[in-house]
Structures are given as structure tokens and as C-alpha cells.
Amino acid sequence: MALRLIKILPPEGFEDLESLIDEDDIIDSWIERSEGSQTVINLLAEVEYTEKILGDLEAKFSGKEDYRIVLLPISATLPTQTQKDEEKNEEEDKDKTTDEEKEDVRVQRISREELYEEIKNNVDFSWVYLVLIALSCVVAANGLIRNSAAMVIGAMVIAPILGPNVGLALATTLGDKTLLKRSLKSIFYGFSLGLSLSIIMGLIIDIDPEVFQISSRTHVSYADIALGLSAGVAGCLSFTRGISAAVIGVMVAVALLPPMVATGLLLGSGMFELAYGAGLLTLTYIICINLAGILTFLLQGIKPHSFTEQREGEELSRWAIFIWVSLLVLLSVIIYFEFL
Template identity: 35%
Template sequence: MAHRIIQIHVREGAGDLFRKTHKIARVVDSWPVGDDGSCLALLVRTQDVQAVTDRLQDIFPKSHINRIIIQPVEAILPQPKDTGPVELPSEDKDQKAKENGKAKKAPKPFAGVSRDELYADISRGAELSNSFMLLVVFSTIVAGIGLIENNVAVVIGAMVIAPLLGPNLALALSTALGDLDLMGRSIRTMVTGFAIALALSICLGYFWTGPLDSQELLSRTEVGFDSIALALVSGAAAVLSLASGISSVLVGVMVAVALLPPGATMGIMIGSGNMEAAQGAALLLAVNIVCVNLAAKLVFFFKGVGPREWYEKQKAKQAMIFYLFFWLISLVVLGFVILERARVAF
């Protein structure tokens, strides 16, 4: 059973930390950090981190909190016992009922890593850094050579690097949280990454003097409804693995819904002058991008990932609805294009 340590550091005048926090449900253990009484460590199960951190921010105003730090725990001896369901203390529930005019059923807690941990993990993929651009360059070269030489192992190696999956997942999270800054960074990073990959692969296709008829290359110029199903399931698995803290699943997801190989195929075909094959690769790339974003948004929605404050929730809800419709309409359009290409082929 995975656990986390939550350290809360408060400023002078915040009051007695232990007295204010000892009624928080689902805290397995707690102990002071330091001698000045300004820091307290709470041991909680991973799936309860969000409920506890939200409760801490309810108890202490922002002006009193210096910082909240969340740390993973490798092992605990002896193993702690289950502490029961998450709920507010009775006096807090009565107060909430008075404030709202009626008692409301508490939302089901987010069963996974907290939104803050999820944000810290996924938002790294939106950073437009030298490392990201170099990874795009390296993975494009690896993918291009593997595709042309029909080397499956080399292509899989490029898939595992998967630099373009990060900004797509960050884009999905930004709409779930209503974070316009993360949204802008995600789009900028994604566009830059695809531009670098496309430019390199076009050069590769233009200067390559050998045949471009390998099975690995040609298979990425064909797209059907099975490609849509695969991309949807893989995108959902990617977000679910991150939200649940099971990062080992991501390697399989990177291979299943790779964005770079079809992008490299499109560039190679454009560089060689085969525009029909390039259109097929572009369609597969578009299907993967749309399905990954749509599946990610649906998982975030059903997992209840969202901002904490009510005014942020309204903004995030509007963004989520707009982008869900946008990706759904995009998927329908791509479905019609796939049908039309199949009809013309026959």
C-alpha cells in the first residue's frame, strides 16, 4: 500500500499545528519537524493525499501557509493499519451544511496521486528546453533510419523516447485544471517539436537515394478505424497510469500510440515527393493526436481531476466542455476522411 508524507510549513501566528490538524480524517500518523512548532509531517495513503492537502488549505488561509511538501515513501515498518473512509469531522460537516443552506453529499475523493503531484509530473512535458529539442532531433533520426531500413527494434527505440507525448498530456491536463499558462506552454512545445521532427524528416526523405518501400514505412501511411480504437485506449491508459502512480505502464503506451513515427513518415514522404503517402501518414498522426487528447480529457473528467477553488472550477468546466466538443468534432471529421479514402481506394 503506497503512502506519502505531507509536510506543512506555516508562518508565525498560524496557531498550534497539531491541535488544528489532529482531527483530519485518514491521517495515519503525524509528528513535529524541528523544534519551533512551525512544521508538521503527516503520513497518509497515496489515494488520500488530495483530500488531506485540500483539508489543510481549508484549515489554514494562504497567508499562514509557507509551503506544503509531498514526498513519496519507499517502505514503512511496521505496516500501518487502514484508517477508514475519508470524511470531514462532524463539526465541519455541520458548518458546511449551514454555509450551503443544506447538506450535500461529499464528492468521492480522487483515488490516485494528488492534483499537485500530477501537475508536477505532467507539466514537465510542456517545457520547451534544449533537452526536449535534442530528444526530438535524436528520436526523429532514430525513427527515420528505422522506418527506412525496416528495422522494428530501432523504430521501437524511437517510440520509447516519445518526446511528443508529454506536451499532449500536458495540454489535456491544462484544460482539466483551467490553467491557461500550462495550455500555452503545451501548445508552443508541441508545435515546436512537430516542426523540428517534420523539418528533419523532410531533409532525410529529400536526400535519401535508396528505395522508400519498407513495410515499417508503408504501414504508417495507412489508417483505419482500428487506429482510432488503439489511440483512444492507449491515450486513456497513459493518463490513468500517471494519475494512479503506475508509471511502468507508460513504456507500453509510448509504443502503442507513438506520435513521432507517423510524423517522421509524413516528412520522409514529403521530401521524396510522394504526397499521397504523406497524406496517409498525416492522417494517422492527426488521429493519434486527437485520440490521445480526447481520451486524456475523458479520464481526467471521470477521475475528478480539477482545480480546488470554485471560481477556478467554473473556468475549468467551461474549458473542458469546449475542448471535449472540439476533439469529438475533430474525431468525427477524421472518421469521414478515413471512410472517403477507403471508398476511393476501392
């Protein structure tokens, strides 16, 4: 059971501090008061309840700006919540009768706010991001040319591809145009740099298209669609569950990095027909990962705050799903006629 500590610095003059504490949603609470300093309210809660708590607090502070809410992860706490306590909470949930009470406040994921900050940090475009993209492409190219699976896997470990793609899916789900632009910027420059470096290496290095690591990425099948969709779902779940995205990032890189590098190597070598197949495989994975990401976020109930933002988010999500599904259908038709 993951825990979070919510520290509340209420607006100046806010006196009804007890109203900020809902005993049903928290494990423990305490208020820190010190002379000449601002009062701090501390709430200890399970991570699944934090989104509801934060939403309730924002509603209570509506129209005020001089407040601060800080969400902190907790590694451990004593005494621990026993199995008996958890079973008691479950029994209390079963006894609820009204429709509002029957609604499960647990979201089975980290809060929307925590998720947004985590993904935003992984979308940031910087020189470090470009260097990692360049290094991963060089290592992947060597692995493809030398037919070394170990080198290809090593390239995937350092490739920062997961963040921008998950960021794009979240941006379209929330209707967040700022995050959308940042994600598209990182994806565009990252893929442009990787493809350009691969083409240059293809121009100066002799490429053997019969090498398995290259030849296996010059055609597309329906199994690749399944892999892309699985990678997209896994990538988003790794963020929403608050677990390490490192291993899942490798899975996404498995799908995207090698075929992209193979496309550049083959283009640089003048093998345009094979490059077409590798490029189509790369495009298939991009479509599948983003489509799966949007659907995963929607199914987990991730949506914007306000009604206006929800309408914009729903509209953008519908358009994004329509575009990705249309492209996926088109690719499926191409796969059927050209590669089966």
C-alpha cells in the same frame, strides 16, 4: 499501498496545531518542535487521501501566505499497515451514514497538486527536449527506411512525446492557460523539428514506399482510432496512478512518432498522396490521445481549486471536447470514404 509524507510549516502565530490533524485521513502524525525554529507538523497518509488533506489545509490557511506545505513520496515505513488495519478502515467507511460521510475521500489516484507538478516537469521546453526529438526522428527514419522494427521501437524509447500531450489534456481540464501555452509550445516546436528533419532526410535519401514499415503507415482505419484512444487513456492513467510513465510513453510514441516521420520522408521524396495518408494518421492519433486524456482526467474527478477556476476549466474542457470530437467525426467520415 503508496504513502506520502506531508510536512506542514504553519503560519506564524498559528497555535491550534491539533486542528490540522484529522485522524480519519492519516496513518500517523507527529509534531517537531525546536527552540528558535519553526514548528513542523508531519502527517503520514495513503496517497489516495492526500488531495483531501491538502484541500483541508489550504482552507484552514485561507488568507495567509506565510506557510508552506511539502509533499514527499515514501518508499517504505515500519511498522507496516497490516491487512487487518485496512479491513478495519473499510468497515468504518461502510458504517458512515450521512451523505457527506458517504462521500469517498479516496480519489484512487495521486493528488491534483502532485499530478500537476509531475506533468509540468514533463512539459518543460528545453534544448534537451529538442535534442531527444531530433535523435528519435533520426533513429525512427532509419528504422522506417531499413524496415527495421527494432530501430523504430528504439526511437520510441527516447521520444519525449507523452509529456506535452498529457500536459495539453490536463491544461484544458483545469483551465490552466499557462500550462496550456507551455504544452502547445512544446508540441509545436517538437513536431515542427521532427517533421522538418524528416523532410530533409526524404530529400537526400531514396525512399521505397513499398517497405512495410512505411507502407503500413500510409493509410488510416478505425483500428487506429482505437489505438489512439487507448494510448491517451493509458498515458494519463500512468500519471494519475503515480507509476512510471516510461513504458506508457513508448506506447504513445508508437502512435505518434513513426507516422509523423513517415509523413516527412514521403513529403521530401515527392510522394504527396502517400504523405497525405501518413499525415492523416498522425493527426488521427493526436486527436484521439488528447480527447481520451481530457475524458480520463474528468472521469477521475480532477478539477481546479476555486469555484471561478472550476467554471473556466469546465468551459475550456467543453470547448476542447467539442473540437476534438468534431475533428474525430470528420476524420471518421474521411476514413470511411477514402480508406475503406
